Amino acid sequence: MEQPERAVRLRKDEIVEVKNLFETVMTFASHGMFYRSGRVMADKIVKTAGTELGRVRDAIIKEGWATDVDFDGDVVTVTGSIEASSSDAPTCHVLRGILAKVFEERTGKDVYCHERKCVSKGDEHCVFVIDTEVL
Numbered sequence: 276m277e278q279p280e281r282a283v284r285l286r287k288d289e290i291v292e293v294k295n296l297f298e299t300v301m302t303f304a305s306h307g308m309f310y311r312s313g314r315v316m317a318d319k320i321v322k323t324a325g326t327e328l329g330r331v332r333d334a335i336i337k338e339g340w341a342t343d344v345d346f347d348g349d350v351v352t353v354t355g356s357i358e359a360s361s362s363d364a365p366t367c368h369v370l371r372g373i374l375a376k377v378f379e380e381r382t383g384k385d386v387y388c389h390e391r392k393c394v395s396k397g398d399e400h401c402v403f404v405i406d407t408e409v410l
């Protein structure tokens with residue numbers, strides 16, 4: 276008999292604090308781990324919402340990762356990233372991983388996702404670029 280899906284909720288301040296803890300211990304290596312974690316979490320988004328970007332947007336918002344997502348070619352603008360805090364560098368590594376995985380599923384190619392602007396650095400939005408040439 277299939278069990279009902281279970282989930283836990285993390286508040287924004289808990290996510291930021293846990294990420295800071297990992298960063299304190301692992302420094303930049305933690306960014307790669309968050310990125311890969313995002314790729315894992317994107318599996319469910321792709322499974323349930325597919326890869327149509329309107330549905331992906333709705334799923335990302337519903338899961339609580341952002342309050343809005345705008346797709347424009349290989350540029351993704353995110354409002355209200357739950358990973359945003361205060362930093363001198365971009366901090367939304369899980370979202371980078373989620374977006375990378377979604378675009379890989381859409382294109383069938385390996386991609387990398389960079390965060391070019393981030394609210395954590397004082398930018399108005401978090402802006403991600405999907406790079407298909409890097410791998």
Ligand SMILES: [Zn+2]
Nearest residue numbers: 367393394401
């Ligand atoms: Zn950001």
